Amino acid sequence: MKKVIIDCDPGHDDALAILLAAGHLDVLGITTVGGNQTLEKVTNNTLKILECAELTHIPVARGMGEPLMAPRIDTSDIHGPDVHGTTGLDGPELPEPDISIIASHGVDFIVDTVMSTNDVTLIPTGPLTNVASALRREPRIKDRLAGISLMGGNLAIGNVTATAEFNIYVDPLAAHIVFSSGVPVKMCGINLTRQVMATDVEIGRIRSLNNRVGTFVADLLDFYVGSIKRLYGLPGGALHDPCAVVPLINPQMIQFEPMRVAIERYGEHTTGMTVCDYRHLQDSGNADFRTIARRKGAPPYTDVGLKINRDRFFDLLIETLATYP
Ligand code: RIB
C-alpha cells in the first residue's frame, strides 16, 4: 500500500479524507493545522474521528496553529464556523477522545517520517503551513518525497474570496513555498471538487449502510450540507478533501493537466489566488507547453485536476465506508 501522511484541519470533509485514505492506504500518521477551526479543536476532532472508526493505531501530531503569512485583510474570523460549526465538526455527538496526540510536533513528524521512510506522499487538506515549514526545516525531504496530493486552489473563481480558495488564502506564503518547491504536486482545486457535491441522495445511501461510521458520516453531512444550503442556496455540499486522496487509490478517476501555478501573495483583490497558466489548453495556446514544462531545469509545473468521475467517486467512498464498524 502507498505510504501517506495526511495533514488536515477537520473539518467535515477532512474526516471523509481520513476515512477514505485509511481504507486503502498505509497512513503513517496525521498532522493537524489551524484552518477550519483552531488548532486545538481540529486536533481534538481528529482524535474523535480515529476513535469512532477504530483507527487509533494511527499517530496524531499537532502542527502549526497560525499561518506563516496571513492575508492582508482581517482574518480574525478566518475559522469556518459558518460551514463546519463552532467545534469544527458539528452534527454528530461524539464522546471526548480517550486517545491523545504524540509528543512530536507535526512539522517534526513530517520531517522525521520522510527522512526515515522512502516514497512517502503528503496529502494536505488544509492550509499548507505544516508542509511549508517541513520543507524549510529540512530541504532534503524534497528529494525523498514521492509527491504531494493536495486539496486547495482554484482554476478560476474562489470560495473564500472572489479569487481565492480557503486553504491557499489562509497561508499564501506557505502555498508559494510548496508549489515552488519542485516536489511533484497534484492540485485538487474547487474547480474539480465542486463536481462531487453530496446531496440528500448520497447521504441516504451512506445512512443506509447501517454501521457506526456510516451513521457518523451521514450525521456529519446532514450538518455540512445543511450549512451549504443555508449559506449559498446550493443543492449539496462539495466533498473537497477526499478528492486529494483519490489519485493515490485510483489515478484514472481524475483527469489532470500540467500547468505552471503561481501563488498570488500581495494582490489587493487576489491574495491567495492560484494563478494557473493554461494557455496551452486554449485553441491558439502554446501547444508545446508540455515539452517546455518538462524541460530539465524549467520552473516546476503542477498537475491540476480538471475532471473527476462523480459516480465512481461516490461508489468508492460509500464502498469504503461500508468496510468500517
Ligand atoms: O476550500 C475548501 C477547503 O477549505 C477544504 O479543505 C475544507 O475542509 C476547508 O478547509
Ligand code: CA
Ligand atoms: Ca480541510
